[in-house]
Amino acid sequence: MAEAATLRDQMSACEERFSTLSRVMTTKADIAQTPKDLVWALNKAKLYRYQPVIDVRRRCRVPLLLVFAVMNRPSILDLRPGNSFVEFMVGRGYDVFLLDWGCPGIEDKLLKFDDYALEYLPRAIRRMKTISGSEEFSMLGWCIGAIITTIYAAMLPDEGLRNLLLLTAPLDFSNRAGLTFAKWVDEKYFDVDKVLAAFGNMPGEMIDYGARALKPVDNYVASYCKLWDNLDDPRVVEAWHAMNTWVTDNIPMAGATYRQLIVDLYRHNLLMKGEWVIGGRVVDLRKLRANLLTVIAQGDHITPPCQSEAILAKVGSVDKELYRIPGGHIGIMAGSNAHKTTWPHIDAWLGARSRSMPE
Template sequence: MTTPSTATFDVEVMTAKLYEEMERLGKSSDTFSKIAASRMNVQIGQTPRETIWTLNKMKLYHFYPQTPPEQRKGTPLLLVFALINRPDIYDLRPGNSFIEYMVRQGYDIYLLDWGRPGLEDANYDFEDFSLKFLPRAVRAVQRHSGSREFSLCGWCIGATITALYAAMRPDDGLRNLILLTAPLDFANKEAGPYNKWLNTEFYNVDELVRQYGNVPGAVIDYGSKMLKPVENYVMNYLKLWDNLDNPNVVESWLSMNTWVTDNVDFPGAAFRQWVKEFFRENRLMEGTLIMEGRPVELQNIKASVLNVIADKDHIVPNCQSTAAMDKFGTQDKLLLEMKGGHIGLMVGSGASKRTWPQIDNWLAKRSA
């Protein structure tokens, strides 16, 4: 008859592991205290660039090419972000930067920075941004690059702005239009929390704009985080706590947190128009959105269109982007669904292997 052997403990091994864990906790606590005291910061937007044009608070950046002249694409690419948050999300950090990736593929990259609006800018609306300011930035790109033809890439509300421009300025040299999580069609009033919040009778957008002039970025940031409160206010910090001993995770977290917390106010007139004419009345898709005295018609878009959506986008539901495909006048158009969320689509851990190469493959064929 045999008896099971009694497990033995190696005191030296256990002691070594205990000291190792205590050292890890000590380093983690030190890292966390530095983060809490704002003594550990990271710099975002590090890809080398130059400012080539300014207007009011706006700036246009050109990124230095990183390939030999014979390997560069012939059509420059202008990137446009939303009116909220900073455009540095395109260039978050080395190794996780869409701009860094694209300049290494031979693209001549430009980035439009809307700046931070003051009270004197509260009357700017989407007509101003799409048909007054963006065209001036486009002309600056054309002068600087020496190419009349160019490509546009808009993200979120930046995609709405670029779509409006493409529809109203179809003959200005726009060759390719890339839309990233583009909010265009608001017919489905049940799609996403924003639709439900902004369409309620209790949401008085006129009073909000009257009180503030420009809608504070902190207010919009709070609303965005409340779409997923547990994930944003609890799980986000628990993930950091569990990885405080991992420098790569800490740097990634700090980079994203730096961008997320750098809020930008939403110009009052544009915000009022966004809520009323887009969310509530769906004028763009209904053909009743008037700019420069005439309707904005997506069927006028002649440029090739790549419409990229994210399968887990909780900010811009896919239906707000997909329904517009039939409206685009061009015959060369592609709907591309990628894994990720509204932001993770372009800066998530898999973006450099999934989304960026897909965009590059599509654009390279049309940028000769």
């Protein structure tokens, strides 16, 4: 009799596990829930301002603009309540703005880094300044967003940028042996113009495949094994669900931007050579004078550390810091330890440089 009851309980537990598995594999988690207001839009780009939760007297007066990559949703910065960088920073009293580049359509296939860095970003910043009432601001660029913010900081150094934070920034492409992507997109094997002639924009699915194929077993097998092993642990399941929702929400990359990334950066490393022409002018990194924090993920396989180290020697900033942290490309900001390591460091660095306003 007791054996029958145990067997029944085991069957019930097994059924519950399969039900959980089915739910997380077939539904989308509620992500990006921190309250925000749309304050500006241009084409597909949108600027959001997060609603403050701190009394105005204790709030930081220098606003912070978050700029993520152009081929992923920025919701990774606000993944889920209790594990959201945005929520953390708003709670620490920052006036946080987020620039969402949106999903490019076929009409955007000619958009280049020039457009993102010198057309869209300055306009969003102008709106942010008007709303916040501050002429100075801080900016955080992550991944491709770090390329865009670096271009802006170097080409428009007198527009009020006080602090620049670069997270896992792919800026230096000189170490070709250390870059798997560089091998894949070598002109011997990869005809970028042929791809773009066929698709217009670089399809999100192909970009996603590229990112996952760098660690195929981890991304296609081990990740699901980890989920299976922890199906009884709601914390792991909900974290996996939220991350999977973000990872599978792919968007294409504007064709001309993708071409610049492959030809100008991966193949010719023009930014670091000081030969990259954006908006008709060379991007001169010596003109980047904002306080600079570069965060490197030591286990990053998408942007290996060697891609983010050289920038410090090239910029004109006096106040600059390189911060290394264990973890992967996304894990350092959205992983379970981010709130103990990366976020407090960013807060401490930024807080020391944002709390006081110049007279």
